[in-house]
Amino acid sequence: MIVALAGGVGGGRMAAGLAAVLPPRELTVVVNTGDDFEHMGFTICPDLDSVMYAVAGVNNPQTGWGRAGETWAFMDEIKRCGGEGWFNLGDRDLAVHVLRREALRRGATLSEVTRDLCTRFGIEHAIVPMSDMPVRTRVKTKSQEHSFQDYFVRLRCKPHTTGFRFAGARAARVPLMLQRSMESTQVEAVVFCPSNPFVSISPILAVPAIRAWLKQRKFPVTAVSPIVGGAAVKGPAAKMMRELGLQPSTLALVRHYGDAVDRWVIDRQDARQAAAIERLGKRVLVTDTLMTNRRKSAALARCVINFALKK
């Protein structure tokens, strides 16, 4: 079995590719919940929804979040009535927020809600939140701290970040269904999807049981670089690296992850960094990592799986 850590747009695309190639019992996708927040009475789980929509093939490929073919009557009416308009909830997307809220109110755990929603979207693969308990990414700047969605959406990632913290991570336990996957001897590899290292992968690694599990791993960890040609494929990863004093390069990312990652999949645009990454003791696969459509996501997934499992 392969366990993939995923968040955001790159996570959704990679998870969709892996799910297209691997049968349900051979893939578990662990999803970041640090982006989650309470908004208009809903518990919004952006990365769980991005991954679920991408695997189900109903995601909006342009934005990377929300639904394809979305309509905005609800938001138009909210704005007309003077409600909060900065965080857009599409009419189709709204159904998931309402169903999740009802289920949570009835006492279901986030992982149970996610499994039930995935079933309704025809997904058999295990898509599991990193914890059923709340973990919230806080974006630190010189003067203050922002909640993640405030920073990412309302402030459009403008603030200059000095670091991140994951409120609630220390007490966060992994969901039972993830505990089972982690304990099973069937895990042959872990894949870090090409997600933002600071606000998608790090929150997952901040969950103590996941960090300990990977620290004493008996299998290789393979990371797909979210940085291509010195820039992030999507989102603020390169900007964050610069603000944290790192070169926005794949090589700098390899150094940043250190021993947490054994193998790297990098894009052809960064082929000239392969030798330097190998000198750091890492195996490197150079390939086309741009997942511009579902066929390319599946093709990359095949390459990543073969590379991740190679003895």
Ligand code: FO1
């Ligand atoms: N991102 C935006 O930039 N603007 C939005 O209005 C917005 C709404 C939204 C609604 C539901 C959802 O699941 C995600 C949404 N996102 C939006 C993306 C969200 O900020 C995610 O956290 C990012 O995709 C980063 O993972």
